[in-house]
Amino acid sequence: MSNESLELIEQQVTDFIRRIILTEKRHDNLDRSAYILLRQLSSYGPAGVKSLAADLHLDISTVSRQAAALVEKKYVEKVANPIDRRAYFYQITELGLNELEENKRRRYHRLAGILEEWTEDEKEKFGHLLQKYNQTVNQKMNRKE
Amino acid sequence: MSNESLELIEQQVTDFIRRIILTEKRHDNLDRSAYILLRQLSSYGPAGVKSLAADLHLDISTVSRQAAALVEKKYVEKVANPIDRRAYFYQITELGLNELEENKRRRYHRLAGILEEWTEDEKEKFGHLLQKYNQTVNQKMNRKE
């Protein structure tokens, strides 16, 4: 059993994650969680905490707080659901969209700086392998749980 | 300017990180931070909080607490530095080593499960691209800061 790649991946992944999270904290306006939530709302449209929590693999209470924080900042609006009066939709605002785009730009720019000497092929492969990893995990998770 | 790979990487990275951190919390005995600190001590030998903090890109106070927690669990020993009586070395114990190895196995096993259908070539490339990313970031950081 060839463990070499496995060990390399495992080691590199821990470093990779630490580094990215620390860098984000230093340079980004939006918190990581806020960024991800806004991105979700922007990409997939308004949703309630339950479905957001499911999509983001988080606890409902976590999303509830994060959404409340975004409402506080006027980045999202909490819209009552007329059909089910327990439920709400969180909808990204103009302001939220602007902030999201601003942060995306910043992130892309930073990433571009890091990868500036990579070949197009490397970047392409890296993106696809990360994607493949995520897809694999999703598939496996859906089969279990 | 071809942004496609960049955007893919950026998106996939956020998901990748979230997923891994959540999975770790569910399945691992050691906290992420404890794992990384133990791995550091095991790979590079005893060290004080200052140098550990530098190596791990963390604040000294953060490492101080993490190290204290490991001492508490008997995974490391705090050894006085006879030359400089302000300073200490943290040294991994037998127990700590066992716990580390146990956790490594667990992590490798989980990763192996996820990547079981990947080709050897894909795994190899993925590991190297992650490594390359980390090295690139290190180089750029050393040039600045």
Next chain:
DNA sequence: CCTCATTATTGTATGATACAACTAAATTCG
């Protein structure tokens, strides 16, 4: 309508982290 399920919020707890204040020891320099 009464019970049970569901949507969301809030209380409480933990982990990871940083900055600032502090202690004790070492170093430097007049």
Next chain:
DNA sequence: CGAATTTAGTTGTATCATACAATAATGAGG
């Protein structure tokens, strides 16, 4: 030498991310 400064480490306080448990309000099925 001795005062002033620097250095290694710890501890207080604060923030963010997260989960689990308890609770409130509403909906749905018999």
